[in-house]
Each structure stands twice: as structure tokens, then as C-alpha cells.
Amino acid sequence: MPSSRVSSGFSKRFRLVSILSLSLIVFVCGLTMTAKSADKSESPAKVDYSAEMPRILPRTPEESLKSFRIHPDFKIELVAAEPLVRDPVAMCFDARGRAYVVEMPEYNDAHKEGYSSVKLLEDTDGDGVFDKSFPFLTDITLPTAVFCYQGGVFVGAPPYVYFCKDTDGDGTADVREVVMEGFGRDKGDEGMINSFRWGLDNRIYFSTGIDGGMVTVTAEGPGKKFNTKGRGVVLDPATRKIELTTGGGQHGMSLGIWNRAFVCANSIPMQVLMYDDRYIARNPYLAPPPAPVDIAPGGKFTKLMRISQIEPWRILRTRIRAASAKGDYEGGKPSGFFTAATGITVYRGDAWPLKYQGNLFVGEPANNLVYRAAPKPDGLSLVAPRADQNAEFLASTDVWFRPVQFENGPDGSLYVLDMYRELIExxxxxxxxxxKHIDPIGGQDKGRIYRIVPKKFQRPVMPDYTKLSSKELAALLDSDNGWTRDTAQRLLYERQDTSIVPELKQLALSSKKPITRATALWSLQGLNSLDTNTLLKGLHDQDPHVCIQSLRIAEQFAEDSQVQQAMISLSENESLLVQYQAAFSLGAFQSIARNQALAGLLTQDVENKWMRMAVQSSLKQGAGEVFALLLQNSELLKNRQAQGFLTTLATQIGAQSEPENVKRVMVALETLSKSEQKLAQQSFRNLLSRASASTKQVLASSKSKYTAQLLSGMMKSTIDQATNTKLPVKSRVGAIPTLSIGNFDETLPVFEELLSVQQPLPIRQKAITTLGLVNDDRVAELLVEAWPGLSPQLRMSAVEVLFSRKPWQVALLDAVKAGEINSGDISPERVQLLKSSQDKAIKKRATALFQNQRLTGRSDVIKAYQASLKLKGDPANGKVVFKKNCAACHRLENVGVQLGADLKAIKDRGTEAVLLNILDPNREVKPQYVTYLLVTTQGRTITGLIKTENANSITIARADGTSDTVLRIDIEELISSKLSFMPEGFEKQINQQQMADLLAYLNSIK
Structure with a gap:
């Protein structure tokens, strides 16, 4: 659901519990906004604000309709309102033109649940306005999404996805089947599963938001679970089985005309997903960059042209907040930029002029408007600049207008879902x-649905699609209206009527519309009736988008030699987008010609990181051959991106258990000239960095003098580079990780030197983290010995390393007991992890050693620090406090590391609540800010925050500011600690006055 700058979207369990759910957002330094003045002259406890808080009353639907200002080419029409509908957050149209509308009146209701519903709306007189409502599904909790199928609907209501159907025609569902179970149900009711969308491939796509969940699928059986955190779901509605794909965003996911996926999140108005995780999953050695890419040039701070008044409560909150910022009444703008982006939707209809097809629409309910962008190509990605220059596409003067979602309709227009709430925050x-001057559930009995149409719009007469023959449905694939094509294709898939195969082939071969040709191809595939000749025509289509869809289909025909040849030929297509898809699709088979094509794609587009990633996704097989082919191109080897790809590929080859590939690499490296030996050494170094047993065996048994020279020369050059104080620090740091693969007897003295207090901080930092990769008991001894000379930041890194292996944890406990390490150097949450260790001996010792340290029961500390709320803070001093204590995990004014949430939103939280977050972060922790323990197959334990994850890898951000990306094939175990990534004990670092200064500084940020 949307959120605002004040909050993240649809929150339900409000007051203290939900406030604390954001504890991690404030990580280490605990972000803040002043809700209570530090100025004693205006203490909220003593001042009655009722006189300045006049209620803004709701307007009737007719009055609200008059409040809109819309693009001059369009008009907005009311199609449903209370009492017919309340709090709409999602909708879909069935094949008869009826609308299933998800209602969420539970939003912001702290005391009740289970009274949300799905309404079935019907226009009985054909005037385009819904006039009848049925209680299709009642007494459900927090429904978020709906999609029509086989005369019923799939309904998302975390933790469930149901299939519901009315079989007796009374407008009420008498079938409610659980299709999936286990989706996260956020305590703030935000970022849950949402946006069920029909794909060209006859599948339903939806987003899991930010909550994910360990999901069981009824059709798969109880034994199989899907970890949906950070992922998208692809549902085959016929079999009810699922696959996981790329995820992203919070509430709002849309598929474009050609199935390109877009997402949004509170302060991120528009992102495009650059790849499908299912391709990435084929090569478990590939760690890709994050798929969501921002495409709105202004991002969060795109200037929004709000026309509604700023609510009195916002003004009051700003003034209270600013009282501690030396009279800066605004302390930043209270509105006018993205804080609640939601419901991103691609317009795919035919009622509007053609130029609007493909436009992106995003709701901004906190600003009472709808924003429009017009995407255009930007290499393999897109850029989506503002489409309306002097006013928003749609805005309202009614502050109760809350556009949270959109839907393309059967009539080719765009529908707007308005929750109509007094408080969307x-x-x-x-x-x-x-x-206390606002009704948090005000409007839960209201809601409106609007339709946006051109001024001279004539509403078409819509047939009952369920009564059309399959031939008539096939003909509708030629429609310019995306909803019509989707519905016709869906009904054909439901019917599985193969009698219309000739008509579909004719469309695939002869339609003048590229989208129709592609849809017909997928429809044939959905009927298991696509023949090779028709597919080959698609692969040779003149339109690049048809070629792309044909390549995706062709992956299922990849055993056919003609299909293989056609797929390979598209690697040389003039369209970069086609080449990109070819790089993915060629992973469906293996051949020499395919490897040559993949090498050719790299040669053409090696500067493009997405192309490099796509090629590697197809190289679980053939990596050695492609490596050797690329090494034959001397010009290519001069390119730094090419060198980087080769060394990355060498790492994969070394990790794989394919001796022939290792031999190919070594033979290829030996052919390099003297000027290319640096690349040879780096490739060899990477080959060894994660070498499998078979790789080590190949190298150990090699009789090649060249291999022996590389092996002996590698460590010598690495040690020379790492210890040479005359070299730039960056160059030395770059060499240190290679020490981890050397003989520790040889590298131990080197690490001792690099840890000495005379060395620059980055050198010592990298030496400590590199030691974590060395599996030798002497590592712990070395770190304990170096402890007295380590700064607090380095000690934090050393603790992370010592936690990474059980024998080192024992050494850490020994050092604490012996007094070599102060128990205060170990944060409370780390202590708690030791106390809850699965190793009984470690658990027992930790409990005894740290018996006076506890993780909960923070009431005394919180009570003591209430005094800081009454002190006058100095923002300048607070900035110093921030730099010293918070910058390791947060970034403000170009200072610090961005691990936690964006602190620019801190102005929207009350100081007292934020103080509670800082001092007691573990009362309630949001899912995305929980500390995880990741155990690798090599025995390492990594603790930290899951920063990103995809089909193949997880990136763990540590508390010391470093991070590790771990391939899933290297993960033995991943456990949630249920503890906040934000550590307790902040009061040990700053006193009450410093806390007041910190709050004042955070509040002063504009």
C-alpha cells in the first residue's frame, strides 16, 4: 500500500507498536523528528492545539468530482462511490464487465480486523456507472489484490492467496480455496502481496512487496516451501503451481504492453525491472546487480504540483518539530515531493489517443494527485521524464482524495481507485x-472509483465475453485495447479449445499488429499447439518485440536444430534489446555455435553491464570455451570491462567441478603475450579464489611450467603490492584479499604487518575482513593479539570476523574471560546471539560471562533519557555526534554510509517515539531490518542485514559498514535472529545532552 513521508502507507496497528516496527529504520543513531518541542516555551503537554486544528470535512462524491483539475484533453467521471463501495485498494474486471473491488476499511484501525471484503459491482443499465453491489467475499483480513479466472477470482489476503467463486449466481462466493499460504502480513499493513497481472505467457504475475514470506503452495504439496522475500511470483492459474521471479517495490507493479515490469515504493516513484530471475537462477555462480532501476530523473524529489491545501495538522507538526531547530518553522517542505508513491500502472487502453499508450501513472495520495511520465529508451533501460509540465495530470483540492491504485478497463479508459480517507498516513x-484532533479511521465507510476518458469519449457497448465463441475471442487478439487482448487470451487459455489453432496461426503470421502476432504465438503455446514453422516465422519477424517474445517461447523448443540456428542468428540482430534477450535465451541449449554467439555478444557490447550479466547467465555450461574464445581477441583484452568479465568467469570456472574447463583456461592463459600477463595473473588468482576440489586437483597434477610460475609468482607479487608503503592505499587494499588463498604459514607475518597501528585505516580494515576468509585457528589468536591497538570501528570488524566461525567464537570467549577483550566491546545483540547459540558449550559459557548484559527490559534507560526531550539541543554539536556514532550506517549531508533507511524522512516522526526507537530497538522489528545469520558451506557465519537478494545470491550488510554477497549454492543455513540490526546500548555512547543535540541536528536537515 502507499505510504507517506509521515509513514509508510497503509498502517493498521498504530500507536506504539507500529512506531516501534520502524526501529531499524533509525539504525544506530535513531533517526528523528520532533513531535514534542524541546523549547520549554511550547511544551506539547501544556498547550492545547484544538484552536489551530479545524477538521477538514469530507465532501460528497458530487462535490469531490468538482474538485479535480485534469489534463485539458480529458475528463474524469465518477463510476462508484459509498455506500456501494468503501476503501477500494484493488480491482479487476471480469469477462462480463463486472468489477471485483477489494475493500480495506481495517486500515489504521488498531482494534479490529476481519471486516474487510471483496465487492462485486455491476452496471445493470449500461450507462457506465455501477449501480449494484454484491458482498462477494466478506469477513476477511487485509485483502490487497484480486484477479479474475475461470468465473471466479484469485484474492490476495496475506498470509493467503485464495481462489473464490460464486457457483449459484447469488453474487456471493460459496467456494473459498487456499491456493498459497505464508505470505508476510506487515504490522503496518504496507508492502504486502499486491498487483495481480496477466502476462503474455498465460501466467499471473504479482509482487510480494517488502514482506515476502515462506510460502507453501497447495498444488505443490506441504513439503515444499518458497522463500518469497524480495521476489515476484509467477502463477500458472491452470495448475496453480508457481515460479519465483524478480521482485521489487512496495505496493504497485505493472506489466507494460510487451510485459516489461515496473514497480514503485514510497519515495521511489518509478523503477523498471531489468531481468527475470528465472534466467539468473540457471547459473548459480552468477551474482547479478539489483534488478530494479530508477527511471524517474527527479526520483523522490521530483517537484509535485499539489493544489490541495496543506492540512493544519501538517503545519502544526512542522512548527512543533521546528521549535528545537532555532525557529526554522518549516525545517523542510511538508509536502510537494514523492513520499507515498503507489499503484504504478502502464496505460494500455485504446480509448485515449495513441501517444498515451505506454505512459506510466503513479498515485501520490499524500499530495492528492496522480503523476504521469512518458518512458523512452535509454540503452537497455528506460528513462521516464515528467509528461505534464505545468500541472499534474490529475490533482484535487480535496485533501481526502487518496488515489492508491489504477486499472485499465474494458472500455479502454483508465480507472482510479480512491480510498477517500482523512488520514492516509x-x-x-x-x-x-x-x-487526538484527527480521526485515524475517518473515511473507512467511504470510497470512490473514477474513470478518466477523453473529452469526446463515446463509451463502447461491451459484449459478454463469456458468450463469445473461441473464434470470436481469437479475433479480439487484434484489438488495440490491452484489457481486451488479455481477457480474450485468458479465456482461450481457460477453454483449451484447439479448434481455433488455424485462426491463431493466421494471426501469428499475418496480423499487421506486432502485439497481436506475439499474443497469438503465446496463445498457441498455451494450447500446446505451436509448431516449429510458425515459431520460426516469429523468430524472423521484422519487429524486434515480436522477436523477443519468440525467443522466450523458443527456449522450450531448443532441441530443434532449426530453432537453435534462428536463435543464434538473433544475437546479431540490429536491436540491442533483441541481442539482450538472445543472451538470456541462448542458455536454453549448448553448442559450439552458441558459445561463439555468446562470445560475439560480449565483443559487441562488453561495456554494458546488463549484457555481461545476461551472457554469464547462459554460461553454466560452456564457460571454459567462451573464456578461451574471448582471450583470442587481443583488442578486446585491452578493455577493462572485458578484463573484469574474464576474471569473473575465471572465478566461476574455478568453483565449478569441471576439470576440462580448468584445463581450457590454463591453456588459453599460456597463449597470452607478455604485455597481457597481468590479466593472466588476475584470472589465475580468481580461478583459485573459490577453487573446488577438482580444480585444485587439476592444478596440483599439472606438469605445466607456466602453471607453476603463475602459482609462485602470484603470492610474491601480492605480498609485494600489499606491503609496499610507497604505493597508493587503494592499490594496496586491492591486493589484500588475494592473501586469503595463500598458505597461512607464508601470509601470517604479512597480516601481522598489515594490522600494525602504523598502517592506514583502510589497510587494517581490509586485512581484518580478509582474515575472515582464512580457515585457520591462528586467525583468532592474531586478532586478539592486535586488539589493544584497534580503534572502535576496527574492533567492530574484528568481532564480525571472530563471530564467523565457531572455533573463533570460543577464542573470543576465552579472550573476554582472560580480560584481553573487554566485554563492553561486544554489542548486546552479539551477546544475545552467543547466548542463543546452537552450540551448547558456547551458549553456556556466554551466559556465564555476560550474565549482567541483557537485551530487553530497557525501561530504566528510556526513563532516564526522557530528560533529553526537555533539553535545548544544538544542531552543530548534534552533527558531530552523528558523524562519530551514526555515520557508519546512515548517510546525511554527504557524510556516512547508507545501510539503514533514508534519513531525509525523519522529520515525520515524533521525538519521543524516535527516542524509544533508539534506546529499545528490539521491541518490534520490521522484517527488512532483522539481523540474519548466514552460515556458508565453508563454515563461515556472516551476521547482518539482508540488503538485497535474488534467485542466486544474498547480500548481507554488516554492522561495521562492510558487506558480503554470498551465492545461494554456498549457503548452508540462513536463520533470522529476530533481533534488530540496530544495536542496543546507544546510551553508552552519548549522554542526555548529546542525545538532545543529535535530535536537534536530525530535525534541522532540510
Whole structure:
């Protein structure tokens, strides 16, 4: 659901519990906004604000309709309102033109649940306005999505996805089957599963938001679970089985005309997903960059042209907040930029002029408007600049207007879902003294649905698609309206009527519309009736988008030699997008010609990181051959990106258990000239960095003098580079990781030298983290010995290393007991992890050693630090506090590391609540900010925050500011600690006055 700058979107369990759910967002230094003045002259506890808080009353649907300002070429029409519908957050149209609408009146209601519903709306007189409502599905909790199929609907209501159907025609579902179970149900009701969309491939796609979940699928049986965190779901509605794909965003996911996926999140208005995780999953040695890419040039701070008044409570909150910022009443803008982006939707209809097809629409309910962008190509990605220059596409003067979702309709227009609420922000994030003047559930009995159409729009007469013959449905694939094509294709897939195969082939071969040709091809595939000749025509189509769709289909025909040849030929297509898809699709088979084509793609587009990634996704097989082919191109080897790809590929080859590939690499490296020996050494170094047993065996048994020279020369040059104080620090740091693959007897003295206090901080930092890769008991001894000379930052890194292996944890406990390491150097949450260790001996010792340290029961500390709320803070001093204590995990004013959330939103939280977050972060932890323990197959334990994840890898961000990307094939175990990534004990670092200064500084940020 959307959120605002004040909160993240649809929050339900408000007040203290939900406030605390954001504890991790404030990581280490605990972000802040002043809800209570530090200025004693205006203490919220003593001032009655009722006189400045006049209620803004709701308007009737007719009055609200008059409040809109819309693009001059369009008009907006009301099609449904209360009492017919309340709090709409999602909808879909069935084949008869009826609308299933998801209602969420539970939003912001802290005391009740289970009274949300799905309504079935019908226009009985054909005037384009819904006039009848049926309680299709009642008494459900927090429904978020709906999609029509086989006369019923799939309904997302975390933790469930149901299939519901009315079999007796009374408008009420009498079938409610659980299709999936286990999706996350966020305590703030934000970022849950949403946006069920029909794909060209006859599948339903949906987003899991930010909550994910370990999901069981009824059709798969109880034994199989899917980890959906950070992923998207692809449902085959016929078999009800699923696959996982790329995820992203919070609430809102849309598929474009050609199935390109777009997502959004609170302050991120528009992102495009650059790849499908299912391709990435084929090569488990590939760690790709994050798939979501921002495409709105202005991002969060795109200037929004709001026309509604700023609510009195926002003004009051700003003034209260600014009282501690030396009179800066605004302390930043209270509105006018993205804080609640939601419901991103691609317009795919035919009622509007053609130039609008493909436009992106995003709701901004906190600003009472709808934003439009017009995407255009930017290499393999897109850029989506503002489409309306002097006013928003749609805006309202009614502050209750809350556009949270959109839907393309059967009539080719765009529908807008308006929750119509007094407060779209989560109630927990409004200061208590302000909240008492607002009704947090105001509007839960209201809701509107609008339709946007051109001024001279003539509504078409819509047939009942369920009564059309299959031939008539096939003809509708030629429609310019995306909803019509989707519905016709879906009904054909449901019917599985192969009698219309000739008509579909004719469309695939002869339609003048590229989208029709592609849809017909997928429809044939959905009927298991696509023949090779028709597919080959698609692969040779003149339109690049048809070629792309044909390549995706062709992956299922890859055993056919003609299909292989056609797929390979598309690697030389003039369209970069076609080449990109070819790089993925060629992974469906293996041949010499295919390897040559992949090498050719690299040669053409080696500068493009997405192309490099796509090629590697297809190289679980053939990596050695492609490596050797690329090494034959001396010009290519001069390119730094090419060198990087080769060394990355060498790492994969070394990790794989394919001796022939290792031999190919070594033979290829031996052919390099003297000027290319640096590349040879780096490739060899990477080959060894994660070498499998078979790789080591190949190298150990090699009689090649060249291999022996590389092996002996590698460590010598590495040691020379790492220890040479005359070299730039960056160059020395780059050499240190290679020490981890050397003989520790040889590298131990080197590490001792690099850890000495005379060395620059980055050298010592890298030496410590590199030691974590060395599996030798002497590592712990070395770190304990170096401990007295380590700074607090380095000690944090050393603790991370010592935690990474059980024998080192024992050494750490020994050092604490002996007094060589102060127990205070180990953060409370790390202590808790030791106390809850699965190793009984470690657990027992930790419990005894740290018996006076506890993770909960923070009431005394919180009580003591209430005094800081009454002190006058100095922002300048607070900035110093931030740099010293918070910058390791947060970034403000170009200082620090961005591990936690964006602190620019801190102005929207009350100081008292934020203080509670800082001092007691583990009362309630949001899912995305929980500390995880990742155990590798090599025995390492990595603890930290899951920063990103995809089909193949997980990136763990540590508390010391470093991070590790671990391939899933190297993960033995991944465990949630259920503890906040934000550590306890902040009061040990700053006193009450410093806390007041810190709060004042955070509040002063504009």
C-alpha cells in the first residue's frame, strides 16, 4: 500500500507498536523528528492545539468530482462511490464487465480486523456507472489484490492467496480455496502481496512487496516451501503451481504492453525491472546487480504540483518539530515531493489517443494527485521524464482524495481507485497531541472509483465475453485495447479449445499488429499447439518485440536444430534489446555455435553491464570455451570491462567441478603475450579464489611450467603490492584479499604487518575482513593479539570476523574471560546471539560471562533519557555526534554510509517515539531490518542485514559498514535472529545532552 513521508502507507496497528516496527529504520543513531518541542516555551503537554486544528470535512462524491483539475484533453467521471463501495485498494474486471473491488476499511484501525471484503459491482443499465453491489467475499483480513479466472477470482489476503467463486449466481462466493499460504502480513499493513497481472505467457504475475514470506503452495504439496522475500511470483492459474521471479517495490507493479515490469515504493516513484530471475537462477555462480532501476530523473524529489491545501495538522507538526531547530518553522517542505508513491500502472487502453499508450501513472495520495511520465529508451533501460509540465495530470483540492491504485478497463479508459480517507498516513507517525484532533479511521465507510476518458469519449457497448465463441475471442487478439487482448487470451487459455489453432496461426503470421502476432504465438503455446514453422516465422519477424517474445517461447523448443540456428542468428540482430534477450535465451541449449554467439555478444557490447550479466547467465555450461574464445581477441583484452568479465568467469570456472574447463583456461592463459600477463595473473588468482576440489586437483597434477610460475609468482607479487608503503592505499587494499588463498604459514607475518597501528585505516580494515576468509585457528589468536591497538570501528570488524566461525567464537570467549577483550566491546545483540547459540558449550559459557548484559527490559534507560526531550539541543554539536556514532550506517549531508533507511524522512516522526526507537530497538522489528545469520558451506557465519537478494545470491550488510554477497549454492543455513540490526546500548555512547543535540541536528536537515 502507499505510504507517506509521515509513514509508510497503509498502517493498521498504530500507536506504539507500529512506531516501534520502524526501529531499524533509525539504525544506530535513531533517526528523528520532533513531535514534542524541546523549547520549554511550547511544551506539547501544556498547550492545547484544538484552536489551530479545524477538521477538514469530507465532501460528497458530487462535490469531490468538482474538485479535480485534469489534463485539458480529458475528463474524469465518477463510476462508484459509498455506500456501494468503501476503501477500494484493488480491482479487476471480469469477462462480463463486472468489477471485483477489494475493500480495506481495517486500515489504521488498531482494534479490529476481519471486516474487510471483496465487492462485486455491476452496471445493470449500461450507462457506465455501477449501480449494484454484491458482498462477494466478506469477513476477511487485509485483502490487497484480486484477479479474475475461470468465473471466479484469485484474492490476495496475506498470509493467503485464495481462489473464490460464486457457483449459484447469488453474487456471493460459496467456494473459498487456499491456493498459497505464508505470505508476510506487515504490522503496518504496507508492502504486502499486491498487483495481480496477466502476462503474455498465460501466467499471473504479482509482487510480494517488502514482506515476502515462506510460502507453501497447495498444488505443490506441504513439503515444499518458497522463500518469497524480495521476489515476484509467477502463477500458472491452470495448475496453480508457481515460479519465483524478480521482485521489487512496495505496493504497485505493472506489466507494460510487451510485459516489461515496473514497480514503485514510497519515495521511489518509478523503477523498471531489468531481468527475470528465472534466467539468473540457471547459473548459480552468477551474482547479478539489483534488478530494479530508477527511471524517474527527479526520483523522490521530483517537484509535485499539489493544489490541495496543506492540512493544519501538517503545519502544526512542522512548527512543533521546528521549535528545537532555532525557529526554522518549516525545517523542510511538508509536502510537494514523492513520499507515498503507489499503484504504478502502464496505460494500455485504446480509448485515449495513441501517444498515451505506454505512459506510466503513479498515485501520490499524500499530495492528492496522480503523476504521469512518458518512458523512452535509454540503452537497455528506460528513462521516464515528467509528461505534464505545468500541472499534474490529475490533482484535487480535496485533501481526502487518496488515489492508491489504477486499472485499465474494458472500455479502454483508465480507472482510479480512491480510498477517500482523512488520514492516509499511518497513525503511529503522528504526534499524539496532534493525532487526538484527527480521526485515524475517518473515511473507512467511504470510497470512490473514477474513470478518466477523453473529452469526446463515446463509451463502447461491451459484449459478454463469456458468450463469445473461441473464434470470436481469437479475433479480439487484434484489438488495440490491452484489457481486451488479455481477457480474450485468458479465456482461450481457460477453454483449451484447439479448434481455433488455424485462426491463431493466421494471426501469428499475418496480423499487421506486432502485439497481436506475439499474443497469438503465446496463445498457441498455451494450447500446446505451436509448431516449429510458425515459431520460426516469429523468430524472423521484422519487429524486434515480436522477436523477443519468440525467443522466450523458443527456449522450450531448443532441441530443434532449426530453432537453435534462428536463435543464434538473433544475437546479431540490429536491436540491442533483441541481442539482450538472445543472451538470456541462448542458455536454453549448448553448442559450439552458441558459445561463439555468446562470445560475439560480449565483443559487441562488453561495456554494458546488463549484457555481461545476461551472457554469464547462459554460461553454466560452456564457460571454459567462451573464456578461451574471448582471450583470442587481443583488442578486446585491452578493455577493462572485458578484463573484469574474464576474471569473473575465471572465478566461476574455478568453483565449478569441471576439470576440462580448468584445463581450457590454463591453456588459453599460456597463449597470452607478455604485455597481457597481468590479466593472466588476475584470472589465475580468481580461478583459485573459490577453487573446488577438482580444480585444485587439476592444478596440483599439472606438469605445466607456466602453471607453476603463475602459482609462485602470484603470492610474491601480492605480498609485494600489499606491503609496499610507497604505493597508493587503494592499490594496496586491492591486493589484500588475494592473501586469503595463500598458505597461512607464508601470509601470517604479512597480516601481522598489515594490522600494525602504523598502517592506514583502510589497510587494517581490509586485512581484518580478509582474515575472515582464512580457515585457520591462528586467525583468532592474531586478532586478539592486535586488539589493544584497534580503534572502535576496527574492533567492530574484528568481532564480525571472530563471530564467523565457531572455533573463533570460543577464542573470543576465552579472550573476554582472560580480560584481553573487554566485554563492553561486544554489542548486546552479539551477546544475545552467543547466548542463543546452537552450540551448547558456547551458549553456556556466554551466559556465564555476560550474565549482567541483557537485551530487553530497557525501561530504566528510556526513563532516564526522557530528560533529553526537555533539553535545548544544538544542531552543530548534534552533527558531530552523528558523524562519530551514526555515520557508519546512515548517510546525511554527504557524510556516512547508507545501510539503514533514508534519513531525509525523519522529520515525520515524533521525538519521543524516535527516542524509544533508539534506546529499545528490539521491541518490534520490521522484517527488512532483522539481523540474519548466514552460515556458508565453508563454515563461515556472516551476521547482518539482508540488503538485497535474488534467485542466486544474498547480500548481507554488516554492522561495521562492510558487506558480503554470498551465492545461494554456498549457503548452508540462513536463520533470522529476530533481533534488530540496530544495536542496543546507544546510551553508552552519548549522554542526555548529546542525545538532545543529535535530535536537534536530525530535525534541522532540510
Amino acid at each position: 499511518g497513525a503511529p507517525f503522528i504526534p499524539e497531541e496532534v493525532l
